[in-house]
Amino acid sequence: MGIDVVEAAQRGDHEAFEALATAAGDRLFAIACLILRDRPRAEDAVQDALVHAWRELPSLRDLGRFDAWLRRLLVNACADQGRHQRRWASEVKVIHLEPTTEDGAGSLADRDQLERGFRRLKPEQRAVVVLHFYLGLPVPEIADTLGIPAGTVKSRLHYATSTLRAALEADAREPVAARGRMA
């Protein structure tokens, strides 16, 4: 989507903004789902971010940074969703879309262990993991996207990766069937 569309949206063109939002929607939803591990709250986070984007778009100075700016709004919206429900860590629903095969993305054991490790992370740590390992953003770009120091990104990545590594290495203490995986 070109800068001219962003500029039109910035000047109040609803159709231009809706084109931008439609183009970005699927990717934003994927990011929010991965961070929050909860579809309804991910939908709320995307909606909050887009409404915020519409309202604050006139304050965006560098139109070329629209995508990064929108990602930042989404991550903040996810953090707000995380804070609104203090007990999210113990009540989170597992998103499971399609069964995987052993020659696919990973084993069922991996998925269970990563899910458990991921639940221990805070939203801001999850955001760094998703931006880095899902979107493939390098550390400086994540720092720019989130408006935090690169050192903070690195320390969050380091902590999160260590947590996930430990989860992968830990012996499961409960049977898989007891964890309530939801389709």
Add this chain to the structure above:
Amino acid sequence: MTEDRSVEQRISSWLLDEAPSQLPDRVLQTTFIETRATRQARTLLPRRSPMLRFSLAPFAVGAAAMALLAVGVALSLRPSTTVGPPGPAPSVSPIASEVASPTPALPALSLPGEIAPALSLPGEVAFVATVDGNADIFLMNADRSNLRRLTDDPAEDLEPTWSADGSKLFFTRRTSAGDPERSEIHVLDIATNVETALTRTGERAADPKLSPDGRSIAYEGSGPPGVFVMNADGSDQREIFTFDGYYTLLAWAPDGVSVLLRRESTHELIRVDIGSGKATTITADMEARLGILSPDGSKRIFQRSTGAGGVWVAAADGSSPRHVFGDWTSAEYPIAWLPDGAHLLLGQADGWLYVIPIDGATVTLWAQGTSAAPRPTR
């Protein structure tokens, strides 16, 4: 488990597999109903041309270039300081067999400290633990008995540090971890259980560090971001050093008139004089002399950023350094003396605190948590 795939690959594959492919149409429809009923903010700022942007922000451009250069230098000199997928976690390997499990899975609602037999250690320790998804500060005897909750607030309570007499606990209360981060420094009177906000910045005031004489607090603040100092009662707040890059406030220097920072882009240690604000880079051989003094004042512990890395112990003057534990060089983990002066509490990236004797003979899980702050007994 597929043993030959790296952790990073497995995380990436898992995320790709878990990501949904499509945002439900109704979400966009609802969003557009709301945006069409919402006025945009009226502050349409003038956009800067590329030439104007360059002319207006030479310092920002320079800083960015310096940061990239520094990262490049750091990468070329220190392969372990990676930008991108991080390397392996700092190891607890010296006697790994004596650590039951690096990350035992506590039930979600368990309080910390319920998973191991008591240790014969004197004193009390404040620490941060996450219970029900929220970080609060707890107090527990070093022998793991008598667990008490000190704070219970919907915000995150972090970074506890004691007054010199152990009667007050300073900490950071973070209400927003997003952008902008919002936090203030509070103090809790243990006897009366009264909390008082020492800062009211509306921005970020965090990571309080009490001076050796107990009279001043150094902390990271905003407006502009940098190191601030205030009296222990919250008065006379002033900035002494403005960040020109990414820094972390580590501690007061033993001299009590300067603080130690780490420049994150290069992992250099910096000493900043409180009075003048002058910054000086610290060489690796000074790390021992700037370590944390033991309760009896005879020894220091410190973490080496070069060579063998990990935790070291030395005499109070920095002489006779001896390796205690670990091998990391690019990280700085929370570490503290226990009141007996013979054991350390070390926080690790797995979210657990470990007890380590300074002879390094054994490593014992202490509790799930971080930022341990042993309570002074004097």
